[in-house]
Amino acid sequence: MAIIETRKLTKSYGSIQAVRGVDLSIEKGEIFGLLGPNGAGKTTTIGMLCTIIRPTSGSASIAGYDIVQRPSAVRSKVGIVFQDPTLDTILTGYENLELHARLYGITSALRKKRISEMLQLVDLTDRRNDLTRTYSGGMRRRLEMARGLLHRPAALFLDEPTLGLDPQTRARIWDYIRKMARKEQTTVILTTHYMEEADQVCDRVGIIDHGQIIALNAPGNLKESMGGDLVIIRTKEPPLVKIKALPYVREVKFNDGVLEITMKDAHLHLSGLLFMIPGVECVEIRVPTLSDVFIKLTGHDIRDDSAEDSGSWIDSVARYRQKGK
Ligand SMILES: Nc1ncnc2c1ncn2[C@@H]1O[C@H](COP(=O)(O)OP(=O)(O)OP(=O)(O)O)[C@@H](O)[C@H]1O
Ligand SMILES: [Mg+2]
Structure with missing residues (x-):
C-alpha cells in the first residue's frame, strides 16, 4: 500500500x-x-x-x-x-x-x-x-x-x-x-x-x-541502466573484432592506446578478456555509481554548482541571486 x-x-x-x-x-x-x-x-x-x-x-x-x-x-x-x-x-x-x-x-x-x-x-x-x-x-x-x-x-x-x-x-x-x-x-x-x-x-x-x-x-x-561496468585497458593492438564478438561485451572504443570496454559483470569475465589481449600495460575497472547515473542524466556533476555543505534555501536564494548578476 x-x-x-x-x-x-x-x-x-x-x-x-x-x-x-x-x-x-x-x-x-x-x-x-x-x-x-x-x-x-x-x-x-x-x-x-x-x-x-x-x-x-x-x-x-x-x-x-x-x-x-x-x-x-x-x-x-x-x-x-x-x-x-x-x-x-x-x-x-x-x-x-x-x-x-x-x-x-x-x-x-x-x-x-x-x-x-x-x-x-x-x-x-x-x-x-x-x-x-x-x-x-x-x-x-x-x-x-x-x-x-x-x-x-x-x-x-x-x-x-x-x-x-x-x-x-x-x-x-x-x-x-x-x-x-x-x-x-x-x-x-x-x-x-x-x-x-x-x-x-x-x-x-x-x-x-x-x-x-x-x-x-x-x-x-x-x-544497471548505465549499460554495465567499464573496463579501461592500456594496450597497443587489441583484437577488436574478437572482443566485440564476446557475448558479455556491450560497447568497445579504442583510441590512442586506450581500450574502453563496457561490459556486464566485469569481475566475472576480466581474466578471460585479458587472456585475449596482448601487451596489456595497465587495467582499470569502473563499476557505475549513482553519481555516474546523475552525470549521464543531467550532463553535470551533482557538486558542480553546489558548495558541498551549504544547505538552506536561503543559501540557494543567495546563489540564485549571485547567478543572476
Ligand atoms: N521561500 C522561497 N522563496 C523563494 N524561492 C525559494 C523559496 N524556497 C525555495 N526557493 C527556491 O526554490 C528552489 C528549490 O529550493 P529547495 O530549498 O527546495 O532546494 P533543495 O533541493 O532543498 O536545495 P539544497 O540542497 O540547497 O537544500 C531554489 O531555487 C530556491 O532558491
Ligand atoms: Mg534543502
Whole structure:
C-alpha cells in the first residue's frame, strides 16, 4: 500500500519553479531517497508533504489524507527532521523530547516510556540530562531523529540528515536510520546529496534536478541502466573484432592506446578478456555509481554548482541571486 502519493505536485515562487510536477508513490516501510544538487527542490517537496509549504498546484496525500484538505491529520502522521537544526539548546535532551511529546498530546503515562525507548534507540540515554548545547553535531542530529519518531509517525522525513557531519558520524547516522526504519516500521523519506550513501541505505531513489524527478528506481537498477561496468585497458593492438564478438561485451572504443570496454559483470569475465589481449600495460575497472547515473542524466556533476555543505534555501536564494548578476 502506498503511504505517500503525489500527483503533479508543483511549487513556484514568482518566476522560480522550485518543484515542477512531481509524481511519487512511496510504499509503507520503504526508505526512499530524494537525491539532487543544491536548489533542486528537495526541501520544497518535503515542506509541501509536511504541510509547511502550500503547493501552487497538483496534489498529494499521506496515509490517505490530502495535504491541503486535511493538514492537521497529515501532521499527526508525519515526523520531520529539518535541514537546519531546531533543537532547543537551553533544554536537556530529555526536556526537548518531553516538550515535543506534550505538543503532540502524548499522555504522561506513555510519555516516559516512549521517551526512554527513543533515547535508547539513538544511544543517548547517558546524556539525557545534559543541555543539548553541549552535544556534538552527530548527537544533536540523533536526538532530532528520536524526536521525529516520538509520536510514531507513519512517515519520517529527514532533510539532509548527514549534512556537515564527518564521514564516521555520517556512517553511524545511516546505521541509526536503518535501525529506526526497521524497529519502528516507519517509512523514511530522506534527502541527500551524498550519492554513495543513498546507494547503500535507500530501497529506491528519485533523482531530482531543477524541480523534476528525472529518474526513479532501486539504486541497483539505476546503475544497471548505465549499460554495465567499464573496463579501461592500456594496450597497443587489441583484437577488436574478437572482443566485440564476446557475448558479455556491450560497447568497445579504442583510441590512442586506450581500450574502453563496457561490459556486464566485469569481475566475472576480466581474466578471460585479458587472456585475449596482448601487451596489456595497465587495467582499470569502473563499476557505475549513482553519481555516474546523475552525470549521464543531467550532463553535470551533482557538486558542480553546489558548495558541498551549504544547505538552506536561503543559501540557494543567495546563489540564485549571485547567478543572476
Ligand atoms: N521561500 C522561497 N522563496 C523563494 N524561492 C525559494 C523559496 N524556497 C525555495 N526557493 C527556491 O526554490 C528552489 C528549490 O529550493 P529547495 O530549498 O527546495 O532546494 P533543495 O533541493 O532543498 O536545495 P539544497 O540542497 O540547497 O537544500 C531554489 O531555487 C530556491 O532558491
Ligand atoms: Mg534543502
